Amino acid sequence: MFDIGFTELLLVGLVALLVLGPERLPGAVRTASRWIGRLKRSFSTFKAEVEREIGADEIRRQLHSEQILELEREMKAMKRGILAPMPTSDTGNSAEATPPAAETTSQDKTAQP
Template structure:
């Protein structure tokens, strides 16, 4: 990502030591490390959310194509998408089915 060599790192460390001093430099490095970790976790969450939204969009497009075509003559890619959507719908309905089955009929 960054093309930083050994001497550049040594120069940054020396400047940090001169500016912050030996007492505050370790704390500043820990704070920088925490900040970098927070940014990395945030970017990974955003990336996962974008991937999820793109997959939903793709499935929605495939469903629209499947609705336009005859359901028996779908290409394999669209058949997989329809099957995935059906299984997702079944998983969503399962918790509600258990609750209605548990209730006695009045």
């Protein structure tokens, strides 16, 4: 991560031994390792949360793109006459959106000249 070699670690350890002394050095190492562990965990949690959000945004974008592609396919099919136009009624009932077909009875056929 920081590209610290063995000689740099040895130098830091010797300076810490001289500054803190042999009595306080083990406690300082434990405290430092706890803080480093907490930082690593918090960074990994943050990273996982960001990746999850990015993944969720990517899924939303993909779904939106698929919906747009499906609408484009329907429009092309309508232009070619393959698909009938969808009703634009807010009620959602297709029977109300289309007018009823005219029925022809036997009386209508005889009454016409």
